[in-house]
Amino acid sequence: MTLKIASFDFTCCEGCQLQLANRESTLIDFLELLNIRNFREILSEKHEDYDIVFIEGSISRQDEVERLLKIRERAKVLVAFGTCACFGGVNSLKNRFKLDEAVREVYGNMAIETLPVRKISDLVKVDLSIPGCPVAKEEVERIMVSLATDSIPTLPNYPVCVECKQQLNTCLFDLGEICLGPITRAGCNAVCPTGKTACLGCRGPAEELNMPAFFELVKERGLSLDDLHEKLAFYNAFEPLATDET
């Protein structure tokens, strides 16, 4: 059975869509699972009948709101695809500033419409979320196979820490750096801490996480709370958890 899919992007870098064209060695088999109905970045034809729709990006302009509502009406399964769609992503950092100040800083006196950044579930019902900045193609493949075989797709519920330890990495906390691995949902194979840079939590909170214990860990190690807050705010994936403890 092939899946009738469509892919649409909103306020984003289009890096998650691009992952669909990666993993080239399995790409032709992957494409055989799909009947691509609408995907502007690779396809000139545009059809409006699709079952599963991937929404990449967050929402920050009125025309995006309207486009999203129309897509929701047509889609059977709407997937929030990537961190921007799931949590607002880095775009949400704009929300710390007044909109007119932001416009003036970038465009001077030119009138430009922009709204506070919102995640997809703030506007429409989301049936499935695939987080990641960018999404991991292996996970996308696994979820697509679940959908094609009518089984329920799942995400790991444990933290990145578990995957990081499986790779026998030195803990970044032991190297004096705050890493969000202990509180972030796994599924990325701990790609950032394996590259010796801190997890910034692009996949959002793990289930049953203990935020007070995590804050305690940072304090115990004498690490910077400013740094912690900068990291927690990076993808907007820990609101309101991050502010509860401050």
Place this chain on the structure above:
Amino acid sequence: MKRDFALDIHHLTRVEGHANIQIKVRDGQLVDARWAIVETPRFFEVMLKGMSAERVPFLTSRICGICSISHSLASIRAVERAMDIVAPVVAEKTRLLAMHGETLQSHALHLFFLILPDFAGTSSVLPLIQSHPDLIRAGLQLKELGNEISTVTTGRCTHPVSLVVGGLSKAPDKQALLHLRTMIQERKPALDKACSYFHSLTIPDFCRETEFISLSNGSTYPAIGGHLVSTDGINRDENDYLQMTKEYTREFSTSKFTRLSRESSAAGALARFNNNYHLLHPKARECAENLGLQPVCHNPFMNNIAQLVECVHILEDAGELVNSLLESNLAEIKTPYTPKAGKATGAVEAPRGVLYHHIEIDDKGKVAKADCIIPTTQNNGNIHDDLRALVEQSLSKGKNDGEITKLCEMMVRSYDPCISCSVH
């Protein structure tokens, strides 16, 4: 022939991002030709304010899903120059290899997924998997190699992990480098296949003289840093990026425009080629000659060919860099530093052309001000002016509406515009 013709392509397909092409012809005369970018702005320059210098490359890489390594490295270069940090040689070599991986991936994506359907007369690459299986397999092999180079050097092919201020957070793995060396050799026939296919194509004949802008360092084909040069004889210091771009806004576009000596100018593979032809690997120059590309070439459709020529250069140079890294001490990868106040520009040659990040750091090590000028922004004026010239030329040659539409779309795609990048 006196005729009326209106073209309104809403959200042009097979490009990165959202833009429209609008053409109006009345009584056989061109009234208006527009390249209108309608992408939603994200305000990265605002988002960067107050962020720690060390985190900047992790944010700016998110400007673009295709050229995230270039954005990361432009920021790293700006921050390192602002804070007087010199990264170790091994880090510099690894960064250059990472750029090669990204450019190879980006060019392969553009050549095989985005423009090939125009030449083959299909709406996407999908039917070509059946009709041209060997060619598509070759394209995928090149794209996969680009992604693999990026993964080995930066930890991930999109949004790099280990490129950091001061150098690298982790060195490339020796075994992975050995594997890369073999892979580069094994994939050269795929590139030969691509070259012979593109040789068999008829590239549209169109020419409008313009000014080509790129980096130049006088000794190697440009990638990271250098002087800012143009085919009109401009040569400026890297920090003088504002005089090189003279950015301005137009009411119909959320992406800005730039100009230098003329009303419009171009950046990208063709601009690099035109300014640095003699620094290409001899095999790449030979490939250019076979494909009929010579400097200075003013046909924007030849940007596709220039990308292919760069792929030849990249495969040769990447092989040498891998060998050099294998002979290096991979322990020295990062220079320790203490954040301090300063400001500087970091310029790199992203796949689509010269990219500038200008960053000012305050005495607390936080960003006080940031400015990013994107290659596609520097091509907007040229695309806009080329559309006008292309329609006028096509009208005088008596081309029909369908032919003009296709030519306009193909011309814009030749620039490989990265629209969401340009509306960062």
